[in-house]
Amino acid sequence: MKFPDSVYVQRVEKAQQLMGELGGLVFGPSAELAYLTGAWEDTHERFSGLVIPRAGDPVYVAPAVDAGNLSVPFPVQGWQDGENPYALVAHVLGHAGTFGVGSALEASHLLALQDELHGAAQLATPVLKELFMRKSPEEVAQLREAAHAIDSVFGQVRIEAGRTEAEVAAELHELILDSGHTEVDFVIVGSGPNGANPHHSFSDRVIQPDDVVVVDIGGTWGVGYHSDCTRTFSLGEPPAWLPVLVEAQELAVQAVRPGVTAALIDATARDHISAAGYGEYFIHRTGHGIGLSLHEEPFIMAGNELVLEPGMTFSVEPGIYLPGECGARIEDIVVVTEDGCERLNRSPRHG
Numbered sequence: 001m002k003f004p005d006s007v008y009v010q011r012v013e014k015a016q017q018l019m020g021e022l023g024g025l026v027f028g029p030s031a032e033l034a035y036l037t038g039a040w041e042d043t044h045e046r047f048s049g050l051v052i053p054r055a056g057d058p059v060y061v062a063p064a065v066d067a068g069n070l071s072v073p074f075p076v077q078g079w080q081d082g083e084n085p086y087a088l089v090a091h092v093l094g095h096a097g098t099f100g101v102g103s104a105l106e107a108s109h110l111l112a113l114q115d116e117l118h119g120a121a122q123l124a125t126p127v128l129k130e131l132f133m134r135k136s137p138e139e140v141a142q143l144r145e146a147a148h149a150i151d152s153v154f155g156q157v158r159i160e161a162g163r164t165e166a167e168v169a170a171e172l173h174e175l176i177l178d179s180g181h182t183e184v185d186f187v188i189v190g191s192g193p194n195g196a197n198p199h200h201s202f203s204d205r206v207i208q209p210d211d212v213v214v215v216d217i218g219g220t221w222g223v224g225y226h227s228d229c230t231r232t233f234s235l236g237e238p239p240a241w242l243p244v245l246v247e248a249q250e251l252a253v254q255a256v257r258p259g260v261t262a263a264l265i266d267a268t269a270r271d272h273i274s275a276a277g278y279g280e281y282f283i284h285r286t287g288h289g290i291g292l293s294l295h296e297e298p299f300i301m302a303g304n305e306l307v308l309e310p311g312m313t314f315s316v317e318p319g320i321y322l323p324g325e326c327g328a329r330i331e332d333i334v335v336v337t338e339d340g341c342e343r344l345n346r347s348p349r350h351g
Contacts, residue, residue, distance in 0.1 A: 100124030210236030
């Protein structure tokens with residue numbers, strides 16, 4: 001499943017406009033490449049990638065053994081084992097001088113390209129950041145569908161005493177696929193003290209009647225966009241501090257709008273938790289961007305003075321983690337609108 005070819009052509013044209021002083025761009029297999037071509041290809045050790053000159057048509061350079069499987073809206077130049085693929089890149093870029101490369105290009109290919117082009121490489125991150133961070137309406141629609149699908153999973157899963165984390169995780173895995181996701185990206189079920197580890201996956205621990213259980217799940221949807229949502233379930237009496245976390249997440253979501261910084265959103269959640277005496281137990285950033293990559297710009301954290309703009313899409317997920325006792329996290333995906341934000345997840349935030 002892909003967007004129409006015209007979407008990828010327009011993205012590449014925009015990349016050319018944003019290239020600045022760079023003599024060209026080269027992207028290997030990655031979410032970046034999928035964003036620009038619609039192709040999720042992996043040719044292993046052989047060089048493969050999209051080559052974008054400053055002007056003119058881009059060329060997809062690929063091993064001949066894989067070229068026939070490609071479906072991209074750009075000319076494909078195949079090369080056979082024993083030939084020099086980097087010479088093909090040089091032919092497309094010409095005398096490029098300094099050229100930009102994608103963040104996932106392997107070092108062996110990068111060094112070979114520098115030798116062939118007799119130029120210096122630098123990360124194309126600034127170019128792609130301009131494209132990646134502001135999602136188009138079509139991309140937001142994909143993320144919205146993914147969010148609603150993952151919401152449906154929370155409405156069906158059984159978080160019950162007597163079940164193991166692994167049993168709940170297996171049910172979640174099946175429900176994510178049944179919801180329409182093409183892949184399960186991750187499943188976290190952290191009960192009791194395991195919930196105090198934000199990146200705990202799941203174990204054979206039996207869920208107890210008075211446990212707090214953190215469930216964080218995500219999958220791949222449609223043309224490759226991701227869902228990511230966390231809910232906290234209290235099987236017994238909820239911790240007295242849980243309303244503090246609920247309030248912090250809500251305040252942070254309400255603070256999202258064009259013109260404010262990523263750091264301000266982080267501070268909004270963090271300051272509320274700190275004021276209640278739990279600041280030392282909030283041990284990670286408040287959020288991360290999401291799209292074709294599960295984690296991408298913008299990162300919602302202290303020190304990031306990036307100004308939010310319409311179309312930027314990210315998680316808002318403060319947490320409180322008491323070592324040896326329990327933890328809690330609440331996470332929604334939001335998209336910045338012209339006058340505020342849209343919260344893409346709609347399921348109850350704790351149960």
